[in-house]
Amino acid sequence: MLIHYKCPNCGDDMAFDSQSGMLSCPSCGRYDNIEDFSEEYITSTFSEDEANEYYCENCGAIIITEAETTATTCSFCDAGVVLGDRLSGSLAPAKVIPFKISKDEAKQAFQKWCGNGRLTPKGFMTANRIKGMTGIYVPFWLYDLHTKAKVKAVGTKVRTYTRGNYIYTETKYYDVFRDINLNYVKVPVDASRKMSDARMDLLEPFDYSELKDFKTPYLAGYIAEKYNYNNKELFPRVKKKIRGFIDSYIRSTISGYSSVQFKYKNIHTKQLHSHYVLFPVWMVYYDYNNKDHTFAMNGQTGKVVGQPPISKGKVAAWFSGISGSAFVAMKLITFFLGGGLW
Amino acid sequence: MVNQKLFSKVWFIFTVFVFCLLPIKTDVVASASKQFVYDRANVLTEEEIAELERLANKYREKRETDFIILITDDPDGKDVKEYMQDFYDDKYSQSDGNVAILAMDLEERDVYVAGFYKAKKHLDNDRIDSLLEQITPDLTAGNYYEAFHSFMNIANRHMGFKPGIDPEWIFFKWWFQLIVSLGVGALIVKMMLRHTGGKITVNERTYRDTNRSRVLQRRDHYVRKSVTRRRKPSNHSGGGGRSSGGGGITKGGHSHSGGRRSF
Secondary structure: OEEEEEOOOOOOEOEEEOOOOEEEOOOOOOEEOOOOOOHHHEEEEOOOOOOOOEEOOOOOOEEOOOOOEEEEEOOOOOOEEEEHHHHOHHHOOOEEOOOOOOHHHHHHHHHHHHHOOOOOOHHHHHOOOEEEEEEEEEEEEEEEEEEEEEEEEEEEEEEEEEEOOEEEEEEEEEEEEEEEEEEEEEEEEEOOOOOOHHHHHHHOOOOHHHOEEOOHHHHOOOEEEOOOOOHHHHHHHHHHHHHHHHHHHHHHHOOOOOEEEEEEEEEEEEEEEEEEEEEEEEEEEEEEOOEEEEEEEEOOOOOEEOOOOOOHHHHHHHHHHHHHHHHHHHHHHHHHOOOOOO | OHHHHHHHHHHHHHHHHHHHHHHHHHHHHHHOOOOOEEEOOOOOOHHHHHHHHHHHHHHHHHHOOEEEEEEEOOOOOOOHHHHHHHHHHHHHHHHOOOEEEEEEEOOOOEEEEEEEOHHHHHOOHHHHHHHHHHHHHHHHOOOHHHHHHHHHHHHHHHHHOOOOOOOOOHHHOHHHHHHHHHHHHHHHHHHHHHHOOOOOOOOOOOOEOHHHOEEEEEEEEEEEEEEEEEEOOOOOOOOOOOOOOOOEEOOOOOEEEEEEEEO
């Protein structure tokens, strides 16, 4: 099933507009609310075979997609199309955060990011080297988790006092026990094989107040992917992700001790709910020194993540500059205290 | 026309500059004739004395202080401190001179270092003590010249520091400063490198449901205590061979700082 949005005015292809949050027509400037876009302008075609081949509703060309793709643009006529059957049944996302940052804004942000790299090579900062830019809806699982933690620890309080000719150090030992209920809600884990986990984690947080019920028009004009891993497969990863949070919460409930040594931590996490959602991410592909780099940007908040090329010369310059001035500063303090320069 | 004006201006500045330098130059020459090393036991060679005199001259100008070395093997039955005090009364009484003096008595094998006036302020008992600490091993080994040479250098260095600061503080050592600055540079650059990829902007509170997260049960039971004790470190370090005499007042009424060692 292929879904395509036609402008009720002029018949051109419509796409999602991140500024207004509506479907818009680039030709005549018409805007349509996604909630009440008339069904008659949504053309859905079913392919007979197992939906591995899709024909563009607009120009009739074959739309070539990867197995994960759920939304794309026709490579011949550039019309935004949504592959509906890859978004139905168990593959139907519950919610979506629509794009808020437009392509131009993402481009500007990327250029700004290139410019203020203090450790990036000089040529990198000025050149315009974007090879490609894609707005992708990345599949995420949002977990609501309930954790029960029972911990036992030995806490010490140390006090020193002087009596007569002796200094006394008194250490008091305490038996510490905590039974904790912890609930974490909407913890995101990316479910796409293509996206690096570490990079997607850095894109957080997303603003959940803008979570919308999923409607296919949000995807028009963007690339979207379906999940590669289901909620069961990713459960270990979300558990690992909140483990640090749990530990720091536990530690925050045990205060007033000079030292705390844990005897045991009994942590049990179970899943309450999980939701399949799509989050907006801008990917910018660029090359430097014949090497491809990617730059990712949170399509909602504008947060930028990406490992830029590092100039060894600049690293050395910063290192020697900072070390040198620290040395000079210390020499100056010495000098003003009367120590002379050598 | 313009060139000529400029030329005369430069010439004027140059002349003033030269005139400014002249008095300083003559002063240095005039002071060269003074004696700083009194080797009354003949332990130093001519060259060694000349070198020490040269150092004393150099430092005298910088610190406005005479650095004196007084060596005797026959102190007329006096203690080295008294011998040094009488020497000061004899040579410097009139002028209330700033003097840092090292007196060595080869008969009793005692060494005494004292500071008068400016040198009393800048070469206090603590600094003299640390100076003696550094040169006594050379004296014990009989390397008198090396010890005196170190005395000149260390006393001069200590004289530069403001009173109340320990000149031997590790912060003032160049190698310490080098290590610290390299460490600071490495740390900051490492942080910059780590931040190039993007910072983590979520924390423990981001996803926690505060209404349904709490401690159900908490126990903090006191179990036992242990007490250890150690003796308070005493302030008088006092030990073999280092009767720290401290300063004193000469018969002529000049107060000084000081310290002594046997070698």
